[in-house]
Amino acid sequence: AEPDRLDQIDFPVRTVTVVVPFAKGGPTDTVARLITAEMAKTLGQPIEIENMLGAGGTLAATRVAHAAPDGHTLIVGHLGTHGAAVALFPKLAYRPDKDFTPVALLTEMPVLLLARKQFPPKDLSEFASYVKSHTDNLNVAHAGFGSVSYASCLLLNRLLKVDPTGVPFSGTGPALQALVEGQVDYMCDQIVNAVPALREGKVKAYVIAASERDPVVPDVPTAREAGLPGFQVGAWTGLFAPRGTPEPIVAKLNAAVSRALDQSDVRTRLTDLGALVPRPEQRAPVVLAQLVQEEISRWEDVVKGTTP
């Protein structure tokens, strides 16, 4: 929509609340804060981030699904809350593909397999045999049933045919802290969260669940290189409004996201952490709607064990 038309839309009329379904300081929170700070300038109203924790992000998504569809309550959802959660929670209280109006894709980013610094295996093949022989004594950190970290390590554990104990946290921010402190053994996390700890040598990474190495962590081998080609997880975050949000409001929010993604400092900070900024043609609400559909079916297959 043209800027002139968008200027005439009487929105927002007060503070916009963007719900982040995980703990402060984690990957979703980091992406949300970077982008919404810039959106607030465009929209001319403050944007307040509300971290609503619990149940792998699904409590927050349930809340926003039932919020007034006026654009003032939004959620940053992701591959977990708006994809994998459908298969993981047989009684999920919302339908990611029906109870929301997609606004825009915010970022895409690969997932890495991280371990505490002193974890003995040297590479992924040693990791696989070590985890098999020590399954009963290992703890895998995740951000709750339905989160990206849970779903990604479920796929990994399926591929390796292991079933270690999971330890839930309110987000991978605190989970990573526990990994740094050596309280848990390994986790699958989005690159944005992992990069600062990797750069400081506080944790190690065995593999990037992507088809190509990432320039931000060039030493981490791809899944194929490491001998586990099926370990592919392209995580993403997206902005969603409740179902029934009027199209002009969605268009205005979408334009504000796009403008934020084009700000060079926002781009630099995101790409420096390994996130990919969606290209202009990837920013339409319909792209996010399709992604949600694809992820729902992909993770149904992973959870059922029909395709790894």
Ligand SMILES: O=C(O)C[C@@H](O)C(=O)O
């Ligand atoms: O889904 C996850 O693993 C949690 C993560 O996105 C977070 O922000 O803590």
